[in-house]
Amino acid sequence: MFEPCLTDIEIILASTDCVFKINDTVRGEILIKVHREDAPLHHNGIALSAVGSVRLQLSEKDSSLLDQLFATVDPIEMMDACLELKPPGKLPIGTHAIPFAFALSPTVFHRSTYYDGYRAVSGGSGSHKLCETFHGQNVQVVYGVEVEIMRPLLSGGSISTGMCEFLVESRAEEEGVKRVEQSMPRKFALERFDETEEDLKTKKKKSTSKEEENSSDGGNANLKEFEIRGELSKTSYFIEEPIEGFVEIVSHPRNRKNQLKKIEVELERVETVISAEGTRSTESSAVQFTQIVDDGADVSENVRVPIHVTFPRLYACPSVAHATFSVGFAAKIIATFDDGVDDEEDGSSNAYNNSKTTFKKKSKKKKERTSSISIPISVHRAPENLGSGEKTIL
Structure with a gap:
């Protein structure tokens, strides 16, 4: 049996309010605190993933049950970046700060991308324009970063920060x-008052009789309440x-x-x-x-x-x-x-x-x-x- 890993890992963004503009460079650093029980911490690499996607779903009020079950509403991947921050190696006891930076643009980075200072090199680009962060009922635009220290399963498995969300604002057009x-x-x-269900029922009853309908339209219908x-x-x-x-x-x-x-x-x-x-x-x-x-x-x-x-x-x-x-x-x-x-x-x-x-x-x-x-x-x-x-x- 392997012992649980006690290493702490945290993402700190350069922006205090976690808000970035489209086409800006998102900067920050990763703080890794290796405890005595884990030192030295052997790993197979440290990678950062940055994603931006639009999650969609059909409205329950404006669509049938069959549409909700069988209609295809795929999420839109606007950004999918994966940066290799450190190659395989080991971390000694203490706190380690690893800087990172990536462009906030519709770019798809591959895992083979290498990181050199504040420069990231990629071989692909996305086809979707970035949208501003939005949390709606059926439309959600979400951006986030995640850091993973890759380790073998027998050594306790990989260590991840989980998705850390940040906000994206568009620029003026x-x-x-x-x-x-x-x-x-x-x-x-x-x-005039909004019509209620009782008003609609009353209107249906009156429409069955022409005399009542004519009398109701004689002038009272146009009066302001x-x-x-x-x-x-x-x-x-x-x-x-x-x-x-x-x-x-x-x-x-x-x-x-x-x-x-x-x-x-x-x-x-x-x-x-x-x-x-x-x-x-x-x-x-x-x-x-x-x-x-x-x-x-x-x-x-x-x-x-x-x-x-x-x-x-x-x-x-x-x-x-x-x-x-x-x-x-x-x-x-x-x-x-x-x-x-x-x-x-x-x-x-x-x-x-x-x-x-x-x-x-x-x-x-x-x-x-x-x-x-x-x-x-x-x-x-x-x-x-x-x-x-x-x-x-x-």
Whole structure:
């Protein structure tokens, strides 16, 4: 039986926030601490692997069960680098620092690649353009490095650090900068409640009778139930700057029971994945909610409430369109109202058992109605010389 290896190995990147730009050189060093019990540490070589891939999956909401089981959605390998840091040999007791560097480009290195100072030589190149780091629902763009000390199995096996993830940011493109500079304000209005399942059932019943249908279309259908207007400063943004605009309550609902409860701005991501068979799957999911009108706040009519929403770093990226996937975003304004009707629910947890009878306590919950509008926006990377704008939050 062999004894477990106690050697510690750690990856330290030169960037303190682990963020690198595309086409930059990723630098760092490997710290290997060899303990007395392992000295000297014999190995068959020390290698570093750097990978970048796009992991895709079809949406469960927008695809059938057969598509999810049999559709082919292969990951996209954008970068696969393997650098030999040290040839076979042995490490004495103590701490050893081994520097490394590789270009952050769509390059495929082979294991035969040798490392000489800060220069890596390779014989191949990748065919996919690098994308920015993104963690979505069905699309994930991930980059990472891993170091392995290769050892025979009888000597305890290889020692690995596991995958150490780092973040990659794209550079500004001229077309994206022009689109942001030329973007115009976008006005919006909320005037009617969103249709619920009960509303759809009622509409089906009314459609069976022509008389009821004609009477319902006589003029009430076009009446405004309330009026909330607003404006976004533009529809194309730099990811470093916030989404800005305003919301103005022009008039409250005609029915005073439907009191305004809150107004939120939801940042939506729209992910599209295309399988090898041509199956197209699109899903919208919420990234974050920013509440601009609080519950219980007495907002007077014709008062402008500002909108200020920042992009979260890990869950947002510049808009991208690829042959097999795309990522876009939208700003959704949601107004929530109290319906004024108590919905009674049987609470089994509030049941009281007696030797003769059983009592169930009913809890009352306020029904809510919403009114929303979704505005597509495009996101781009700002030039490095742009001094204004806020940093995105992690």
